[in-house]
Amino acid sequence: MAAAKTRTSSFSRNLSAAAPSQGPGLKCGPNGTVFLSSGISDLDKILGGGFPLGSLVMVMEDAEAPHHMLLLRNFMSQGLVHNQPLLYASPAIDPRGFLGTLPSPAASKDEKSHKHDPDQEKGLRIAWQYKKYFGESQLNFDGQRDGKHEYSNEFDLRKPLERHFLSAQRVDCVSIQDSPNLSALQDRSATFLSQYPRNDGSISCAGRIAIQSFSAPQCAYSNMEWDMLSFIRSLKSMVRSSNAVALITFPPSLLSPSFCKRWQHMADTLLSVKAIPDEDKELSQLLTGYQDMVGFLNVHKVARINTQVPVILDATTFSIKLQKRRFLVLECLNQAPVDGSSGTSYGTSGSCSGSSKTGNLDF
Numbered sequence: 001m002a003a004a005k006t007r008t009s010s011f012s013r014n015l016s017a018a019a020p021s022q023g024p025g026l027k028c029g030p031n032g033t034v035f036l037s038s039g040i041s042d043l044d045k046i047l048g049g050g051f052p053l054g055s056l057v058m059v060m061e062d063a064e065a066p067h068h069m070l071l072l073r074n075f076m077s078q079g080l081v082h083n084q085p086l087l088y089a090s091p092a093i094d095p096r097g098f099l100g101t102l103p104s105p106a107a108s109k110d111e112k113s114h115k116h117d118p119d120q121e122k123g124l125r126i127a128w129q130y131k132k133y134f135g136e137s138q139l140n141f142d143g144q145r146d147g148k149h150e151y152s153n154e155f156d157l158r159k160p161l162e163r164h165f166l167s168a169q170r171v172d173c174v175s176i177q178d179s180p181n182l183s184a185l186q187d188r189s190a191t192f193l194s195q196y197p198r199n200d201g202s203i204s205c206a207g208r209i210a211i212q213s214f215s216a217p218q219c220a221y222s223n224m225e226w227d228m229l230s231f232i233r234s235l236k237s238m239v240r241s242s243n244a245v246a247l248i249t250f251p252p253s254l255l256s257p258s259f260c261k262r263w264q265h266m267a268d269t270l271l272s273v274k275a276i277p278d279e280d281k282e283l284s285q286l287l288t289g290y291q292d293m294v295g296f297l298n299v300h301k302v303a304r305i306n307t308q309v310p311v312i313l314d315a316t317t318f319s320i321k322l323q324k325r326r327f328l329v330l331e332c333l334n335q336a337p338v339d340g341s342s343g344t345s346y347g348t349s350g351s352c353s354g355s356s357k358t359g360n361l362d363f
Helices: 041-046 068-081 095-101 109-115 118-123 128-143 183-193 225-240 257-266 281-286
Strands: 026-028 034-036 056-060 086-090 103-105 155-160 171-175 207-211 244-250 269-275 293-301 317-323 327-332
Touching (some): 041 327, 068 086, 068 155, 155 327, 183 207, 225 244
Parallel strands (some): 056 244, 086 207, 207 244
Antiparallel strands (some): 269 293, 317 327
């Protein structure tokens, strides 16, 4: 007698679609999306987790200030800390020299408290000869939990990244200054992405591509707008079928308006940075914390992978601040109080007719 077939329902759980095992620096999201950290924890929260694997991120530069370099450096440093291979393309003659400006991850709060814990120092006075062994093991525990790095680190912009992160096996630098066309960069990108094909199994490692000032005037191909658009389209298709994220910064002022719109349409995640004019009295009166701001970050588009549900953000413009002149922080814009005093920015009266007297609403 033939064995009876088990009856399956269309609503039964698909075990093959379970979340794959993650490599370092990866985080699973909804609808099977896997995220990479942008290197800025505030930006990861704004985007719903970070940059999805297989997405193209584009950042529009500001001609007044190089604030896009803050995003680019944190993106590259976060990947190197997580031991993720990096392909970096730059219009500079020696792009490897830029690696010396990458920030280093700051010490965690747990590690700082361990170093300056008076109770712990008091408890170690009896067995002082075991102090060095205990401190070494405890430091390893604080720096990495269960041998795993943090998903998003806090980077110290004044402290350079340690050299052991910049090994030649994980970093590939390309100079696009003297390239007459984009075929060489496209071949390097295809070779890099072929090492991380997209599959349904475990993701052991993910790659990152960072292209700085793609349409810079010092590049020989800067006037070939159609060729640059074709490269972006090809790169997006290659990234979509791989476990990698590509980030491109470009100056929109050097492009024609029509091609600038086409570039923005190609991006999965579209950001822009803008500098704050010096001594802008109107902004200083309108916004709180203006003296700590260095620029603005605008979120124009958020990547939607494996879903058709639009992403609705509470805010699209954020202030870029340097906390203690070391750490990059993004905050929502807060309107300053109308009367110049502390408290609510909506006046002291509850009257809709504008009366300054307090009491019931006067319609």
